[in-house]
Amino acid sequence: MLRNLFIAIFILAVSASSLLAEDMVVVVNPKNGVNKLTREEVIDIFLGRNRQLSTGLTALPLDLPGVSLEREAFYLRLTGKSMSEINAYWARLIFSGRASPPTQVRSQEESMQMVIDNRSAIGYLERSKISSQVKVVFELGAK
Amino acid sequence: MINPFHKGILFGSIISALGTVFIIVTIFVLITAYTTAVDTQKYIANHLEELLDTVESTAGVACFVEDKQLASELAAGLLKNEGIASVVVKAANKELARASRPGLNETDLADNAYPITRIVKSPFSKDQVIGEIEIQQDLNAVHRQVTKKVYFTVSLLAAQLVIVATAIVLILYYIVVRPIRRLSGNLRKINPAAGEKLQLPEGHEGNEIAGLADDINKLTETLVNALSNEKELRVQREVDEKKFRSIFENASSGIFISDAEGRILSFNRSFVKLTHFPAHELSQAPKLANIAWRRRGRLDELINVCIKDQADQSFDMALNVDPPIWLNVALVAIGENRVQGVISDVTQNKLSEATAMHLAVTDKLTGLSNRLGLEHYLPDVIRKNLGAPLVMLMVDIKGFRHLNESMGLPAGDQMLKIVATKLLSCLKKTDWLGRLGGDDFVIVLQGEAGRVIAENVALRISDVLAKPVEINGSSIVSGCSIGISCYPADGVDLHGLLRSAEFALNYAKSAGKNDIQFFVPEMVAAAEQRHKLESELGHAVKNGELRLYYQPIVDLNAGRIVGAEALVRWQHPERGLVPPDDFIPIAEESDLICDLGLWVVETACQQLALWHAAGRNLYLSINVSVRQIPDALPASLLKETIARYGIPASSVALEITEGVMLSDIEKGINWIKELRNEGFRIYMDDFGTGYSSLSYLKRFPINVVKIDKSFIRDMNEETNDRVLVKAITAMSQALGLEVVAEGIENEGQIALLKEIGCRYGQGYYYSKPVPVTDFERLEQRGLEFIVPA
Structure with missing residues (x-):
């Protein structure tokens, strides 16, 4: 019974995020040189494992505000993990200082702007929020 | 321990x-x-x-x-x-x-x-x-x-x-080890021989320890008993041994034990005494061969046989001493190549045996050998003579039975002794004489005993025995018949020779034969023929093969038939008419004569009844054999028969011979008296032959005397006979007896008889015996045949 309830909640949550953010895309500055990123490359960058890009630049990941639906949708679609899990992950690492979480921005617009401004920056947005000044390197479609 | x-x-x-x-x-x-x-x-x-x-x-x-x-x-x-x-x-x-x-x-x-x-x-x-x-x-x-x-x-x-091990050990100690130790200790203390029992340690009643104690007690009891039994047996054995030793030593039989070589290992006193064992040989290794046996070495042989065959031996052996001593030696093999012998003195037995043997083969009366003696002698002599010829003579005293019957057995015995002496006088030393029983003497001639010698001896015997003998003051004339058989022709053994001799003797004894007969095989056939006839005669009576023939008896003075003598004839289905001489003796020898006699009486009476019914006043005389008197033809039977046919007793005459007088005289006289009382008439047949004695005529109450035909036959010429006939007639008339002359053959005889005073006669002159029809014809013709004097 409990298990069925969890499954129901999970489906609801996924559906909600899907509804809220139909398509999420990872974008970079067109001058960055990177045209395409794999899911693994995206995970390594955002979860602090490896931020060295193929062009030699060190990527600067940008994170949307902690409680935003977009952020939750992004990580869920990218890693299959909930927000609390991602937070717990970072909690363990922060203590040792070996890896650091992405830079926090306040909104999608700010993230957009920082990508436009910074060649190393890399952010994630709803598809409807992007402009031609950024380059999409990875897409996370609604499921 | x-x-x-x-x-x-x-x-x-x-x-x-x-x-x-x-x-x-x-x-x-x-x-x-x-x-x-x-x-x-x-x-x-x-x-x-x-x-x-x-x-x-x-x-x-x-x-x-x-x-x-x-x-x-x-x-x-x-x-x-x-x-x-x-x-x-x-x-x-x-x-x-x-x-x-x-x-x-x-x-x-x-x-x-x-x-x-x-x-x-x-x-x-x-x-x-x-x-x-x-x-x-x-x-x-x-x-x-x-x-x-x-x-x-x-x-x-x-x-x-x-803990467990300790517990087990403790339990073991208290339950098993300690009681065993105590039991063992108790066992050492007791004395089973004194009857003490093993004590059971306390607290073990009924368990295995108690069972063990019980078993030990039973075992000791058994052992103690066994030991005491053993002891008793040992004592008993010692006693027995002493006893046996004493028996052995003091036995009257000689006892010894010897080995296969005849060495004497053990012996008793009697052994020495009985065997006359040489005293000087006793000290060193005595041997059975030291005994003075008559047949040395024989004992050794028998010991070997006894050991080899494990068979007991018993035999008699003589010691070489005088007078001879006979010892019986009984040997028993006792193993280990040894024998035990028991010796006893059987000299007395041997002597008795010899005496008994002698007695057994000797005829007490005459001192001659008996049949057993002959049985010993003949095979022996045949063996010794290697089959050389022998002759056997069998001698039979004529009339011996009559002598015995008339004069008594002592007279007979005396006669036999005399005959024995006479026979011995006729024989050589090498000849053998024995009496087989009764008046049967047997002589065996050996050496060059041919037919001629045998015949000579037989003739000599015949002569010697023909001489009168005086017994009890009476002079007796007998005579003998002799049958002779020869070995090996007539028999190869005692039985065969005796049988042949007996055939010859019987042949000699039969009427009208020579008194000395050598055996010939035909005698066997004749005897068989006789035997056959005898058996056929038995049937003849039943089968109605017998006929009565009638010879007329004539009143010489009147020339008239007054009666007839009834004579039996045998109409044999194959042989035809058998003459009376051929079958009457046979019948006489067996009991057939009695049946035959009854048939004659019956038939004669029947015939008389017929004649009397026809008005013919005839009588019939019937021959009666000695053997029929008195029991086979009792007066009562005759009386019953004539009563049945309704004829008077006076018409039946019974002809007896002088033989009646020689048998039991008293019985004969009584029989005659009884018949006379009934009215029957008694004829004395064949008077003048045999043992005729005038005194008999007085004693026997007869009616008629029939003078034998031998006197009549020659009375024409022989004055002696004529005198005899005359004397008999005169005497008979004096005694009140009628006289019938037999065998009348001619008129001369009739005339003489009439002259003498003999009134009746019969003979061929009148008629031979004829069948009834012929007789009746004769009777009716009356005096036709009879020539008047």
Whole structure:
């Protein structure tokens, strides 16, 4: 019974995020040189494992505000993990200082702007929020 | 006796218990150690796996970002667990942390190289391996734990087993060992021979110890009994032995034991005495051969036979002394090539035997040999003469039976003695004479005994015996018949010779034959013929083959037939008419004469009845044999017969011969008197022959005398006969008796008879015996045949 309830909640949550953010895309500055990123490359960058890009630049990941639906949708679609899990992950690492979480921005617009401004920056947005000044390197479609 | 402790039940039990405990403990320890070790290892392994499970996610994070510090924290945390010797955390291509338990050196780690490796996967992708954790187990710790557990188990088990073993030993001691020791102690103290019993230790009544005590008591009782029996037997045996020794020594029989070579091993006093054992030979190795046997070596032979065949031997042997001593020696084989002999003096037996033998073969009356003597003599002489010819003569005294009957047995015996002496006088020394019984004398001639010599001897005997003999003052004239058989022609053994001689003798005895007869095979046939006739005659009476013929008896003065003599004839179906001489003697010898006589009486009476009915006043005279008198033809029967036919007794005359007088005279006289009383008439037949004695005529109450035809035949010429006939007639008339002359053949005789005064006659002149029809015709014709005087 409990298990069925969890499954129901999970489906609801996924559906909600899907509804809220139909398509999420990872974008970079067109001058960055990177045209395409794999899911693994995206995970390594955002979860602090490896931020060295193929062009030699060190990527600067940008994170949307902690409680935003977009952020939750992004990580869920990218890693299959909930927000609390991602937070717990970072909690363990922060203590040792070996890896650091992405830079926090306040909104999608700010993230957009920082990508436009910074060649190393890399952010994630709803598809409807992007402009031609950024380059999409990875897409996370609604499921 | 007290057993050394190390051989006792208790020691054995302790050793066995301890050994068992040791083995069981060892097995349990091994099992416990093994299972404990296995369990502990499994437990530790599971424990480590669980530990790894708890650190898995942290390890995933540490490896994902290759965070050494986090990894070190992780390693240090794991190492706090006992059982973990070292921890290594590795990222994909580099080591993030390494930690090991302090105090363990490198070699320990290498020796205990049992690493547990857990693959670390990416927290974000279950398919992506990003590192691993390697844990080295601390096997020493495992061992320590196992050892501790095993120690505990072993201690517990050992304690239990020691307690159990001790308990068993104690129980064993009190229940088994101590009672056995006490029983053993009691057993040493008792004296079974005095009847003492083994005491049972207290508290063991009814159990196996009690059973053991009982068994011991029974066994001792049995043994004591057996011993006392044995003792009694030994005493008895000694007594017996003395007794037997005494019997042996004092036995009247001689007893000895000898070996196969005749060496005497043991002997008694009687042995020496009986065998006349030479005294000087007794001292050194006496032998049976030292005895003065008549036949030396014979005893040795018999001893060998006895030992070889294991068969008892008994035989008589004579000692070479005078007078001879006979010893019976009985040998019994007693094994080991030895014999036991018993010797007894049988000299008396031998003498008695010889005497008895002599008596057995001797005829007491005459002192001659008897039949048994002949049975011994003849085969012997045949054997000795190697089949040379022999002659056997069988002599029979004529009229001996009549002599015996008329003058008594002593007279007969005297006659036999005289005959024996006479016979001996006719014989040579080499001839053998014996009496087989009755008046049967047998003579055996040996040497050159041919037919001629035999005949000469027979003739001599015949002459000698024909001479009158004086017995009891009477002069007796007898005579003899002799049958002769020759060996080997007429018989090859005693039986054959006797049989042939008897045939010849019987032939000689039969009427009208020579008194001396040599055997010829035809005699056998004749005898057989006779025998056959005898059996046929028996049937003849029943089958009605007999006929009555009638010879007229004529009144010489009147020339008239007054009656007839009834004579029996045999109409044999094959042979025709058999003459009376051929079958009457046969009938006389058997009882047939009685049946035949009855038939004659019956038939004659029947005939008389017919004649009387026809008005013919005739009478019939019937011949009566001596054998019929008195019982086969009693007066009562005759009386009944004439009554049946209704004829008067006076018409029946009974003709007897002088033989009647020679048999039992009293019976004969009584018979005649009885018949006379009934009115029957008695004729004396054949008067003048045989033992005629005038005194008989006085004693026998007869009616008529028939003068024998031999007197009549020659009375024409012979004056003597004529005188005799005249005398008989005169005497008869004087005694009031009628006279009938027999055998009248011519008129001259009739005239003479009439002159003498003889009134009746019969003979061929008138008629031979004829069948009834012819007789009736004669009778009717009257005096036609009769020429008047």
